[in-house]
Amino acid sequence: MRYKSGYKEQKRQELLDISGQLAKKNGFNATGVDGFMKAAGVTSGAFYSHFSSKNDLFKALIENELQHSIQMWQDNPHDEPSQWIDFELNRYLALSHVEQPDRGCALPSLASEIARSDDEIKQAYQNELIRGQKIFLKYLDSEETAWAVMCQLVGTILMARSVTDTDLKRTLLESSKKSIKALIAYSATE
Template identity: 75%
Template structure:
């Protein structure tokens, strides 16, 4: 069967998106290839026309997810550092991000699995994460501040997700926003 031009690339993109959602929701290691492919509406055999192994899928998924995050950070409409970080704090440290891991950032959901992955995956992760960190460093005018803020954001989401009570979740998110702003010596609201 012949497919129109670009079909394979579009299908791979769809597989990565759906696999990313499942992995962020249920964990990558605990989700089998059959589950990923069933969710995407393709056979497990079709998997091998896009990826050589589950490990290859994980690497592609990590790169794709971080590239999506990088694109969001680049699309932040503000140039002023205070407005830029306010926008990111409000976007990232939101209850919707806590409640919907499947459509959120890969960092709080899969970093521990990436830490246990092979070097190829960890190199890919590191390369993309460093690209993202450079965006923060550019807007915060500091490599150190960029790392500190990124770690605070990821940690706040991870902590808030571990809590059942929405008031406590909100307190974690709000206190993290304030902490970042104090650290960056910006006015708090």
């Protein structure tokens, strides 16, 4: 059967997007190839026409997910640094991001699995993470502050997802916003 030009690339992207949502919600290692393919509406046999192994899928998924995050940061409508960071704090540190991991950033959901992965996966993650950090650096003017803000954002979402009380989730989100703003203000005076 012949497919239209670009069909395979389009199907691969669909598989990555759906697999990313499932992995962020349930965990990558907890979901088998059959589970990913079932969610995508294709047979498990179709998996191997797109990926050589589950590890290959994980690497591609990480790159895809982090590229989505990078694109969101690049699409931030503000150029002025304080407006840019306020926009990102409000977007990232939102209750909806806590409660819908399948729709959010892969970092809080998958970082612990990445940490237990092989060096090829870690390198793919590192490459995209550094690309993202450069965007933060552009607006924060300090390498250390950019890394610290990214770490605090991810850690806050992870902690907020780990508690049941909605008021506590909101407290974690708001206290982190204040802490990040204080860090940025302090860094600007150094």
